[in-house]
Amino acid sequence: MPDDEAVAEPTVVLPRWMEAVAALVPDGVWQIASGADVPTLVVASTHWRGVAEAMRDQGFRLFVDLAAVDHPERSDRFDVVVHLRDTVQRGLARLRTTVAEGGVLPSLAAVFPGAAWPEREVFDLFGVGFEGHPDLRRLLLPDDWQGYPLRRDYPLEGPRVLDPESRYAL
Amino acid sequence: MTPLPETTILNMGPQHPATHGVLRLVLELDGETVVHCSPEIGYLHTGIEKQAESHTWQQAVTDTDRMDYLSPLMNNLGYCLAVERLLGIEVPRRTQYIRALMAELSRIASHLVWLGTYALDLGAVSVFFYAFQAREAILDMYEAVAGVRMNLAYIRVGGLMADIPPQLPAMVLRFLDELPRWQHDFRALLDNNPIFLGRTKGIGRLDRSQCEAYGVTGPALRAAGVPWDLRKITPYSGYEEFEFAVPTRDEADCYARYQVRMDEISESAKIVRQAVEGMPEGPWRNTDRKITLPPREELGTSMESLIHHFKLVSQGFAVPAGEVYQALESPRGELGFLVVSDGGTHPYRMRVRAPSYYNTQALGAMMQGELVADAVAVVGSMDMIMGEVDR
Numbered sequence: 001m002p003d004d005e006a007v008a009e010p011t012v013v014l015p016r017w018m019e020a021v022a023a024l025v026p027d028g029v030w031q032i033a034s035g036a037d038v039p040t041l042v043v044a045s046t047h048w049r050g051v052a053e054a055m056r057d058q059g060f061r062l063f064v065d066l067a068a069v070d071h072p073e074r075s076d077r078f079d080v081v082v083h084l085r086d087t088v089q090r091g092l093a094r095l096r097t098t099v100a101e102g103g104v105l106p107s108l109a110a111v112f113p114g115a116a117w118p119e120r121e122v123f124d125l126f127g128v129g130f131e132g133h134p135d136l137r138r139l140l141l142p143d144d145w146q147g148y149p150l151r152r153d154y155p156l157e158g159p160r161v162l163d164p165e166s167r168y169a170l
Numbered sequence: 171m172t173p174l175p176e177t178t179i180l181n182m183g184p185q186h187p188a189t190h191g192v193l194r195l196v197l198e199l200d201g202e203t204v205v206h207c208s209p210e211i212g213y214l215h216t217g218i219e220k221q222a223e224s225h226t227w228q229q230a231v232t233d234t235d236r237m238d239y240l241s242p243l244m245n246n247l248g249y250c251l252a253v254e255r256l257l258g259i260e261v262p263r264r265t266q267y268i269r270a271l272m273a274e275l276s277r278i279a280s281h282l283v284w285l286g287t288y289a290l291d292l293g294a295v296s297v298f299f300y301a302f303q304a305r306e307a308i309l310d311m312y313e314a315v316a317g318v319r320m321n322l323a324y325i326r327v328g329g330l331m332a333d334i335p336p337q338l339p340a341m342v343l344r345f346l347d348e349l350p351r352w353q354h355d356f357r358a359l360l361d362n363n364p365i366f367l368g369r370t371k372g373i374g375r376l377d378r379s380q381c382e383a384y385g386v387t388g389p390a391l392r393a394a395g396v397p398w399d400l401r402k403i404t405p406y407s408g409y410e411e412f413e414f415a416v417p418t419r420d421e422a423d424c425y426a427r428y429q430v431r432m433d434e435i436s437e438s439a440k441i442v443r444q445a446v447e448g449m450p451e452g453p454w455r456n457t458d459r460k461i462t463l464p465p466r467e468e469l470g471t472s473m474e475s476l477i478h479h480f481k482l483v484s485q486g487f488a489v490p491a492g493e494v495y496q497a498l499e500s501p502r503g504e505l506g507f508l509v510v511s512d513g514g515t516h517p518y519r520m521r522v523r524a525p526s527y528y529n530t531q532a533l534g535a536m537m538q539g540e541l542v543a544d545a546v547a548v549v550g551s552m553d554m555i556m557g558e559v560d561r
Contacts, residue, residue, distance in 0.1 A: 037255065037494045063385040064497075065523035069510050081508065083495055083523070087382060087396055090403050094495065114385035117531045140212040140560060149220055156224050 017058040017091070024054040038083065040094040048097050049106040052082065056111055060084035060093055066108070066118035068126045070152045076100045078128055082108070082115075099128050107133035125150035177205055182545060184213050190287065191556030193530065195549070199542055207537035207545075209530050214560040222520040226486030227253055228327055230517055235321040237522060237558035240283050241276040243269075244500040245558075246325035249520070251406055252496035252507040253327045256489050257461065264452045265329050266408035271342070271445035272315065272324065273407070274438040278349075279308040280501040280553075281431045281438075285356060288428070288550040292369050297359050304352040307345045314338055328462045329455020342446050349439055357432065370424035374536045374548035377422050384535060385528035388503025389434065390552060392418045393426035400499040407498075411448075412441045424551035431553075434501075461487050486515040502526050502553055524558035 018039065025047050043051045064083035071077050076098035084093050099105055107130040108115040119130045120139035127148040130136055138145060147154055183194040192213035198206040218237060222230040234245035247269055254261065261269075286301030309319045314335050316324040324331045360366045376386060378394045391398050399416040401409040417433030419426035456462050463482055464475035481487075491513040497506035503525030510519040529552045536548050 037492075061379070062382040062387075063528075064504065065385070065506055065508070065521070067508055067521040067523070069493075069519045069521075083506070083508075087398055092404075092495075092497075112385070113383050113535070114528055114531060117527065138212075140215040142212075149217060152223075154220075156220065 017055075017060070017086075017093070020058055021051060021054045025050045038092050038094040040096055043095055043097045045097045045099055045103070045105055048080075048095075049108060049111060051095060052084075052108050052111050055084055055093065055095065059086040059089055060091070062087050063112040063114040064092070066115050066122065068122045068128060068150070070126060070150065072152050074098075076103075078103070078126055080105060080122065080128065101127070102129075104129040104131045106131050107136075109133055124148075127151070176200065180542065184210075190550070190554065193549070193554065193556055193559075195533065195537075195545065197537070197542060197545065202541050202543070204537045204540050204542055204545065207534045209533045211530065211556070211559050214556045216561065218561045219520055219522060222517050224516065226515050227489055227517060228482075228486055230520060231326055232321070232323045233520075234522075235323050237524060237561055238280075238500060238502070238505070238526070238555050239320060239557050240555055241273075241280040241501050242320065242322050243272050243276045243325060244498065244505055245522075246323060247273055247407065248496060248498045248500075248505050248507045249509070250325050250327050251498065252494050252509040253489060255494045255496060256492050256509060256511050257327070257487075258490070259328060259456055259458060259461065261329055261456055262453045263408065263450045264454050265456075267445050267449050268330060268334055268454065269325055269407045270409060270412065271334075271442055271449075274441045274445070275308050275311060275342070277438045277501045278435050278442075279305045281435050282308075284431060284501075284550075284553045285428075288553075289360060289366070291546050291550045292366060294359065294363070294366060297356060300352065300355055300359075304349070307341070307348070311338060311341050311345070314341060326455070328458065333454040339446050339449070342442060346439055346443055349435070353432070353435060360428070367425065369544070369547050370428060370551070371421075372423050372425075373540065373544050374424045374551055375422050376532060376536050380532070380535055384532040386503070386532045387528070388499070388501070388525050389427050389430045390529060390532075391503065392416065393430045394422040395420040400497055400504060404497070406496075409441075412444050414438075414440050424547050427551045427553075488513060488515050497523070500525055502555065502558075503529065505558075522558070522561060524561065526552075526554040526556075526559045530554045530559050 062085040064085050066082045069079040078099045080097050080099060082095040107119055117139060119133055120136060122128050123130060123136055124138040124141055125148055178199045180197045180199055182197055184192040194210040196208045196210060197204050218233050222233045231246055231249060234249045235242040237245050282301045282305040286298035289297035312319050312322055315338060316322040316331055376390060378396055381391045381394050395418055397416045397418050402416055414437040417430050419429050459478045464478050468475040469479055489511040491511050493510045495506060495508045497504050505525055506523030508521035509517060512518040537545060540548060
């Protein structure tokens with residue numbers, strides 16, 4: 001395992017904000033992992049937006065990234081991960097939640113306008129919906145694409161490539 | 171009869187010379203004023219994150235090259251730092267210095283391409299030729315260390331492709347001696363050029379709070395007065411040992427971004443000089459044979475080396491299960507790698523937080539209220555690389 005002393009981000013994020021966020025959204029935070037490579041809050045999907053808003057009000061105003069990871073063997077197969085930074089206290093924080101296939105998360109686009117594209121991308125490549133998103137369309141793939149390529153069970157050569165009816169077929 | 175709409179929709183791109191690749195902007199115009207701008211991306215999507223899942227940890231280095239093709243070494247470095255954190259290994263100090271040296275050279279090269287093409291977009295043709303001529307020396311250094319001039323894959327998990335060749339320090343120092351003259355020429359052509367000033371000053375403003383909300387980092391954030399540079403905030407690869415400043419400007423417009431990048435070239439040159447002059451002796455890669463290939467000459471005499479070689483080449487090394495987010499300061503901003511391992515020999519997930527992606531998304535906010543003629547100046551000032559936007 002990595003030696004935490006040597007490899008952890010040298011910025012010290014005070015647990016103050018973690019406690020504050022957990023107190024603001026008491027039933028929304030499932031787990032606090034301060035020993036991970038980045039201090040992490042695991043959040044109930046129903047409180048996703050509330051926790052993000054509380055984080056922003058704690059100073060984490062720089063929206064870094066929103067991404068998904070697929071674990072097809074789980075019933076809640078998608079991890080959705082958000083990274084935020086505090087440019088004054090110089091902290092980095094991670095929020096994580098899980099969604100089931102066909103599930104929907106509250107959109108963060110109203111809290112962080114920068115979340116609009118990555119949410120569209122997760123919708124495009126994983127098929128996770130976002131409730132309250134201003135413009136939830138596919139971002140990278142053509143609008144009539146079928147399937148969600150970044151799911152683990154999507155083959156490297158997709159059906160679109162093999163389907164002779166497709167107007168994109170060679 | 172239905173009345174004519176009050177606004178016009180204008181498509182800029184995806185085949186427009188000033189969009190630097192294949193970016194499409196849908197501009198809604200009221201006369202000459204941009205009422206709404208909606209960037210459309212995806213024309214260069216090549217599924218790099220998906221491809222990485224089918225490669226071994228070491229092979230995936232070559233996927234990262236092809237995102238930000240103007241500074242491929244930054245991508246290599248970010249990915250390798252993330253995997254090395256998962257592996258829990260350190261690289262020797264010499265490796266760190268060589269990595270920082272090559273990364274800063276590629277920052278200079280990337281800024282030079284930006285400078286040339288930005289001036290070209292605004293009608294100043296000669297800057298383009300000078301900037302590319304200056305960049306040529308860096309491409310020659312790339313060629314000397316890795317044999318190629320693009321897509322180097324020079325930085326590998328656990329170390330480097332090879333040690334730097336003996337002629338490299340002299341090449342670098344010669345370039346550093348010439349660089350101030352180049353910079354003087356660039357500034358003489360642009361700094362007081364009334365056309366350049368008129369087209370960049372006060373154009374495309376994006377203040378601190380907008381930058382943060384949209385995830386805009388790099389020169390655009392520093393041009394909004396925030397001394398935010400991950401090389402200082404969370405130093406990696408030995409950057410804490412180098413002395414350099416973080417240039418900032420307060421105007422948050424296109425001209426401020428130009429000034430920040432010009433100053434950054436000088437700061438990167440300082441790091442390059444420190445790295446060359448203070449280059450430590452020692453091994454240039456990790457010596458753990460479970461991760462790093464054994465030296466070629468041992469293969470004929472050592473059975474153990476032969477087995478290690480065979481295992482590494484045929485199936486690669488396994489990485490302990492876990493998740494790591496590693497970010498670094500690329501020429502365009504925060505380049506982050508969220509790497510997930512399930513304990514196997516292939517990445518389970520490689521998510522790339524590309525700075526250009528967020529900088530491109532913010533174009534909509536920056537363009538509002540600008541004149542359509544300034545669209546080119548605003549797009550160019552964000553220095554986006556569509557390869558990493560679409561991945």
